[in-house]
Amino acid sequence: MEINRHNSNLLWFDLQPNGEQEFITIYILLDDKITLIETGPACSHSNLVEGINKAGIALSEIDFIVPTHIHLDHFGGGGHIMQVCENAKAIVHPKAVGHVSNIDKWWSGSLDFLGEVAKLYDKPLPIPESRIISAENGFEAKLGKTTLKALHTPGHAPHHITWINNNSAFVGDSLGLWYKEIDKAFPVTPGYYRHDLALQSIIAMSELNLKEIYYTHFGPRSSSGVFEQILNxxxxxxxxxxxxxxxxxxxxxxxxxxxxxxxxxxxxxxxxxxxxxxxxxxxxxxxxxxxxxxxxxx
Structure with missing residues (x-):
């Protein structure tokens, strides 16, 4: 597993769940407080721990575990990594708090929608509410020299957050799936998709003068041309x-x-x-x- 240093404050690696490459990017944001962005599914917990260790970070040093939303490929492993990061708090959308603390509805809904893929991802573990921070729109996590600010970006999911850090954004699935080899992104719009909200979210992000975009699927890139291409x-x-x-x-x-x-x-x-x-x-x-x-x- 290769650890990539994007800049002095950001590391990332390819999680490779079940050996699948260039699917899920895990980001580690370095400041006085250390933040893990996305966890991937439960099935890749050992890969996640390996990546954090290879980045030279002790699990006890992680302060925040922050998904863009709670679909299994983004936060199915949240409960697992919280168990071993004893000092961390999870920061999630208010609509996600009840699902990650009591997983029954979350897991049954995932099985209904994803079927065998959900079983591949494996079942999440619940997170005690005492270790969850609910992030309203505009919420800011103070990391030290920088902050991580929540921008609610519904459309793909009602509990989706784009996380803004300086002039960069961790966008989850709000800007689709980016394919580096063709330098294009395509929509990813699941069963409860809201087209009106998705477009509003893209436009809201386009107005922030962002310089870099950090996709979960897959990898970091310049923001040049991103919003025009995906909106079209x-x-x-x-x-x-x-x-x-x-x-x-x-x-x-x-x-x-x-x-x-x-x-x-x-x-x-x-x-x-x-x-x-x-x-x-x-x-x-x-x-x-x-x-x-x-x-x-x-």
């Missing part, structure tokens, strides 16, 4: 999917149209490993679900 991608996908819904096409038929029209998309689908299988199909179905719910309001 979300809007283009929605237009194609709306037309497909109007024509009563299946999600697979709509995905095939996207493959033919969106350069590089098919390549990324082929590249996806066991955890990401059917990711793009699931995103199509998430957008279809939003369209149908909106149509039912009319």
């Amino acid at each position: 991608e979300f809007q283009t996908w929605m237009k194609i999917i709306q037309k497909g819904v109007y024509e009563s096409l299946s999600s697979k038929e709509i995905l095939d149209i996207l493959f033919s029209k969106q350069e590089g998309l098919k390549l990324t689908d082929i590249k996806h490993g066991i955890h990401q299988r059917n990711t793009h199909l699931g995103s199509v179905e998430g957008m279809m679900g939003w369209i149908k719910r909106e149509n039912e309001k009319k």
